[in-house]
Amino acid sequence: MDGLSRKALMKDVLRSVSRSFYLSIKSLPAPMRDAVAVAYLLARATDSVADTARAEVEGRVGYLERMKVVIATGVADECARLDEDLRCEVSVSQEHEGEKVLLSRFGDCMKLLAALPGDQVALVRRVLATILEGQMWDLVYFRTHAKVEDAEVLRRYAYQVAGCVGEFWTDLGYLVLGERFSAAPRDLMLKLAREYGEGLQLLNIIRDREEDAARGRKYLVGSSAPWVQLSRAGLEAGEVYARELHGFRLRFATVLPSLIGQRTHDALKHPAAEGKVKISRWQVRGCMVQAVCFALGHEGGVSEPPVWVQGR
Known part of the structure; x- marks a missing residue:
């Protein structure tokens, strides 16, 4: 090929x-x-x-x-x-x-x-x-099993399918960009990245819980409220992580899933929300605008915005 x-x-x-x-x-x-x-x-x-x-x-x-x-x-x-x-x-x-x-x-x-x-x-x-x-x-x-009964088992699963992705993103960034990736301590960035990935996966589980339950799968242990809080905390960790990155492209690409995730959390709270919540294309575009503002609003970067942001 x-x-x-x-x-x-x-x-x-x-x-x-x-x-x-x-x-x-x-x-x-x-x-x-x-x-x-x-x-x-x-x-x-x-x-x-x-x-x-x-x-x-x-x-x-x-x-x-x-x-x-x-x-x-x-x-x-x-x-x-x-x-x-x-x-x-x-x-x-x-x-x-x-x-x-x-x-x-x-x-x-x-x-x-x-x-x-x-x-x-x-x-x-x-x-x-x-x-x-x-x-x-x-x-x-x-x-x-019809449901997960141990909170630590759910946390481990969230790490395996998503938290490790945050670690991969971080290790790759330091590997190929070095100091141009971030000046923050590597251990801190890995921790934030794990929490970010796990927060995104927990959001997927929360969003899909009715569909999963119909298939005989219940992932959330106990009340959903603590898991919603933990997911939101993970998305906030993603914003902290993105602030420590160098360059517009990195900050934009990294913070965008957090902003989309937060918008999804808000939609899940809406009284009219039924079935699997999926935000609209217009809402995704709104998150992209937010991500542009976020990425431009944090100094210390070394790369310029892509041409579609610069209007060239």
Whole structure:
């Protein structure tokens, strides 16, 4: 797959499987963009397999175990066999067209991973290994349980599927940008990033709790109020984290999910909210304007705003 094809895959498939996070990825500084995009594509592919409701749990776990091995090793023959099986057996059962295309091009995603510098490949592999642990736990646990009964188990799950992503974002930033990423202590940034990722995942769980309950899955332990508070605190940690970053692009890309998440929390509180709450495109654009103001309002950056903000 040539460079143009790789670029088209990242742009077209990313946009089709993620309405909001795609905006963050395309706004990142170029040195971070490819690794984040590849990690997201692979994570979304594994998530699509985990959520394939038409397949038995054992079959989904089996595919996730194979994906974990292939991502960790990159063995060409194993990757080719898995790519063929995903295309012929799993992608065809996807209702979402973007996920269908993504799973049919898993092998291309692996080529994108292999094209990254070695130290970036190691970071992508590490975060995917943790995410896959959480996804497989989720499938296996709810075969025998209807609800999560231990708050620490839920916190660990939130870390595995989202908190570790904050760590990946941070480690990648320091790796490829060094001091241009942030002057804040690395340990502090990792802590804030974990809390941010976990806050976003808890928001997903809160938003989807009725839908999950109908499927026999209850994630929230006890009252939802403490989890709402913890999620909001995580999104606030995301704002603190973004303030410590250098450059417009980094601050914009990083704070945008927090602003969208806060808007979603507000929508969930609305008395008329029913079913799965999803904010409108106009509300997302409003969050983008807020993110621009946030990013421009904090000094110390080294990169200028992208052309679409500058009006050029």
